Amino acid sequence: MTTTTPETARRDPRGAEPLLSVRDLTVTFKRQGEDPFVAVDGLSFDVRPGQTVGLVGESGCGKSVTSLAIMGLLPDRGNTVTGSVELDGRDLLTLSNKQMRDLRGSDIGMIFQDPLSSLNPVVPIGRQVTEVLERHKGMSRKSAKPVAREMLHKVGIPDPDRRLTEYPHQLSGGMRQRALIAMALACEPRMLIADEPTTALDVTIQAQILALLRELVEEMDTALIMITHDLGVVAGLCDEVNVLYGGRLVERGDRHPLFHDPHHPYTGGLLSSVPSLEGDAAERLNPVPGSVADNLPWTSSCAFAPRCSNAIERCREETPAAVASGDRVLRCFNPLGGQASPAESEEDRR
Amino acid sequence: MLRFIVRRLLQLVLVIFALSVLLFAWLKSLPGGTVSAMLGERATPESREALTKELGLDQPIPVQYWSFLKRAVQGDFGVSNGVQPGTPALDLLLERFPATIELSISALLVAVLLALPLGYLAARRRGGILDNVAIVGSLVGVAVPVFFLAFLLKYWFAIELGWMPVSGRQEVGNATRVTGFFVLDGLLTREWDASLDALKHLVLPAIALASIPFAMIFRITRASVLDVLDEDFVRTARSKGLTSRVIRGRHIMRNALLPVITAIGLQTGLLLGGAILTETVFNFPGIGNALSEGFTKRDYPVLQVIILAAAGVYVLVNLVVDILYAVVDPRVRTR
Ligand SMILES: Nc1ncnc2c1ncn2[C@@H]1O[C@H](COP(=O)(O)OP(=O)(O)O)[C@@H](O)[C@H]1O
Ligand code: SF4
Ligand SMILES: [Mg+2]
16 A cells, blocks of 8 residues: 555655654653552653644553653652653753753643533633743733633634633633643644543534644644544544553554554554444444453563464564554554564564 | 511521520529629618619510610610629620630630641641541640649749730730720721730730630531542642642642531630630639629629620531532532
8 A cells, every 4th residue: 555645644754854753762650569650651752843743542541651751750759751852852751850840841742631620610711821821932911911802712612802801610621721821832843742631622613623622733833642542533633643552552553544454463453443433432442352351561572462363472572573564554453454564572682 | 688688687586586585584584583692692672672673674565664664775784793893784784705715716716727728738638647646636635624734824824934814804904995805906096016915915815715626626627628628629630730838728628618607606606615614714804804703793684684795606617618618619509
């Protein structure tokens, strides 16, 4: 299959220097009385200026931990982060707390899953927007107010003057997420991380928020990392999609080739449930039979093997390596369709 | 908001009314009745009868209550017959109440100013040295009886070390009285030494009285901050790159304060209990002292007026707490 640049992609990002470059990111949580838990395991991906990149995988695969590691928002204690996260060539993992504070909200914005709990219930919406401007743009509270008002207008909140003085509980779910987007984008960051921004919302509102995000990042030329467990969400949005399983990248590709011709059995499983948008929610949340509890250790096998319809003997004995061919990366011994070249094992590579 | 306040003020009147009925019933049920209580068991039948007539005790009960209420509204609660014989009960209250209020406010200030920052720090450094020390301190604060703590403080710092006065409210004899709050009076009249002297007299009783409120407010603050630290909106605040000062004040403490306000209100209401003990140990001339003396000397007019006043303050404190709560939490306002 030949890959053409999809016409809906905002720009052809190939060739541009990456804005964000994640290399071998590994996050390990220490657990009392148990072995350390590797939540993110050697993850690498790039985000180019203005590009929208998806991080997709079911709950627990390490998406949020990845985003928090990038933002420097993991808990102070109890974890180790290795690898590198370079923004414009500066490794964020080596920056001081103060340097990261200057960067958050200014160069990278973030929005979260549950808009109600993500907003401070006792501070007016307007104040929660102006405080970012005061912090990063050196504005006074007064001069930040019209900017905040404009921002609320921009994210499609009607009657922004009134909303500025209202509190989160007075807004609907969709409006709250819009307000959070306004806060995250107030300083026009070059990158936005959206961690499951629509999961807590009604289906119709989901579509509106996704459309708004697409419109805004396009208009402001902001790069976007879209995190979701739902491939349907990335379908209309992402230039490139990274599929994660058990903390590792299992497949990466441009959106169209990946959607039309998934090589990894897990990607295939996720995709098979996408068209039935009205389908049973539970089925869509867990489209692949079995659960992560069945996972094998990546260190001596393919973690997905117990749930994989394509598994062969080798899958339980060796670790498949992530192999790049063109823009595609694949980690599988026995890919779907048979056209893709199967991976060698990590053991062989050493 | 205004309607809310008016409604609560009406409730205040209602509570005071209900309390007056209870107090009246209590006076009626005293052993030997009011007359024995006032004249003692060995009074002559003639003087008993005279007083019975004078007090209108030969009238039907509702009439008696009505005249009791009429006198009360005019500020006539009878005359002290034990604590300060001959002084009208209301005058005694007005003279003593400021002392207790001054002491209570000092104790609350000590408790709150220590408990809030310590509670915050203990939560932030959960499991650390400070956390453990403060937890043990708060356990001690609750476990040691106020009476005993007051006595220890008096013995060490007043008697042994002589750093603080042993008893009373003020030694400066000719200080001008304005409000009855001695520290404030000194400031108003620029009699600095009088003010400082009154302040010195407050230190030890205030610390003793603060022990339990400190312990309770500290614990609630710590638990509440721990809860808030886990909240998503704190993560959002961090994701915006806000300074630690703004995150601490606007995002963590403003939310953590909600349960703390309730705790402070509750402890304020309970202060009178501690004040009785503290004032007795330090011979501090407040209503706590008058109350314990009134009980032993069966000074019913004094007991009655103090209990009424204390109940009124209790309800008033609750009103202030509710208003504060509504100020901090917009969800209460719009409900
Ligand atoms: N603070 C933490 N301490 C220990 N384990 C954690 C912590 N945060 C996340 N994890 C674990 O890391 C794994 C990945 O979590 P997460 O990134 O939140 O998944 P998701 O892909 O659903 O966002 C999960 O198994 C989770 O239990
Ligand atoms: S390596 Fe084997 S088990 Fe893993 S996804 Fe590929 S076929 Fe399935
Ligand atoms: Mg998540």
